[in-house]
Amino acid sequence: MAKVILYGAPAPGLIEVPAAAVQTSPLILGSSDLAGLSDGGADAATVLAPPGTLERDYVIAQTLRAVKPGGALTVLAPKDKGGSRLRKALEAFGCTVSEDARRHHRFCHAARPKAPVGLEAAIAAGGPRIVEGLDLWSQPGVFSWDRVDPGSARLLELIPNLAGRGADLGCGIGVLAGPILASKAVTGLVCMDLDRRAVACAQHNLNDPRATVLWADARSPDPALEGLDFVVMNPPFHDGGAEDKALGVAFIRRASEMLRRGGVCWIVANRHLPYEMTLKAAFAEVAVKADAGGYKIFEARK
Numbered sequence: 657m658a659k660v661i662l663y664g665a666p667a668p669g670l671i672e673v674p675a676a677a678v679q680t681s682p683l684i685l686g687s688s689d690l691a692g693l694s695d696g697g698a699d700a701a702t703v704l705a706p707p708g709t710l711e712r713d714y715v716i717a718q719t720l721r722a723v724k725p726g727g728a729l730t731v732l733a734p735k736d737k738g739g740s741r742l743r744k745a746l747e748a749f750g751c752t753v754s755e756d757a758r759r760h761h762r763f764c765h766a767a768r769p770k771a772p773v774g775l776e777a778a779i780a781a782g783g784p785r786i787v788e789g790l791d792l793w794s795q796p797g798v799f800s801w802d803r804v805d806p807g808s809a810r811l812l813e814l815i816p817n818l819a820g821r822g823a824d825l826g827c828g829i830g831v832l833a834g835p836i837l838a839s840k841a842v843t844g845l846v847c848m849d850l851d852r853r854a855v856a857c858a859q860h861n862l863n864d865p866r867a868t869v870l871w872a873d874a875r876s877p878d879p880a881l882e883g884l885d886f887v888v889m890n891p892p893f894h895d896g897g898a899e900d901k902a903l904g905v906a907f908i909r910r911a912s913e914m915l916r917r918g919g920v921c922w923i924v925a926n927r928h929l930p931y932e933m934t935l936k937a938a939f940a941e942v943a944v945k946a947d948a949g950g951y952k953i954f955e956a957r958k
């Protein structure tokens with residue numbers, strides 16, 4: 657049977673993909689890592705290209721590496737999220753491209769050239785590395801990959817030394833978890849993120865026996881995570897590129913379920929996001945600890 661690579665989840669009906677295609681998006685739990693696929697081992701690929709240039713070129717280069725010469729490659733993206741730049745991106749790798757458009761997407765079709773150019777450079781530029789200045793492992797495409805998010809920085813200024821067992825929901829590369837583990841009174845910290853790349857980086861960055869880093873959906877119930885003393889989070893507010901407050905609401909409810917009575921949740925959120933009602937419904941006490949620079953920081957006690 658032909659081996660087909662799929663990257664991402666195109667909307668139903670947008671493009672036909674064999675049911676047995678190997679999913680490689682790092683945002684889909686259980687997917688395979690593109691970087692782990694053998695050279696030329698796949699017959700064809702369909703890529704829903706991510707919007708960032710370094711991330712997109714990394715994904716296309718890894719896909720070209722993994723598809724055999726002559727194998728069919730289709731790369732698509734919404735027109736206003738990088739679709740109109742796809743053709744140039746593929747041509748830069750030596751592909752001869754035909755293009756069509758439908759349902760606000762551009763579709764670029766190419767056969768994998770015998771000798772594509774620039775794969776190594778794109779793979780190096782978009783791959784995991786220690787980022788200078790941040791001094792942490794990171795990778796283009798993960799949240800705020802080359803700088804500390806200002807909301808997370810502000811949260812770190814306000815969080816007191818925590819104690820006991822806790823969780824970091826949507827931990828990213830471990831920007832919050834690292835400083836939290838500086839408190840010797842923290843006995844365990846479960847960090848989870850939906851992005852496999854972030855999880856791999858966090859595993860490098862939090863080299864601490866008290867930390868457990870999980871590739872997981874923080875919204876899913878986990879009986880092992882109950883009776884915690886604290887939860888910290890800078891919850892996601894985008895789903896597939898569109899702002900979605902439901903994600904943050906789900907994170908807040910899960911945090912409350914995970915905590916013991918009296919346990920505390922520290923949360924930073926863009927100030928326009930309407931989380932106050934959810935916090936008040938899920939926690940006994942809610943205090944706004946800061947409201948400046950576009951961010952609100954809450955301390956919520958169960």
Ligand SMILES: C[S@@+](CC[C@H](N)C(=O)[O-])C[C@H]1O[C@@H](n2cnc3c(N)ncnc32)[C@H](O)[C@@H]1O
Binds near residue numbers: 805808829873889891
């Ligand atoms: C705003 S970022 C915060 C990252 C990190 N805590 C920081 O402060 O830099 C939110 C994180 O949540 C992750 N995320 C999104 N949806 C998720 C889900 N359903 N379960 C777990 N993590 C998720 C994203 O991949 C992202 O790393």
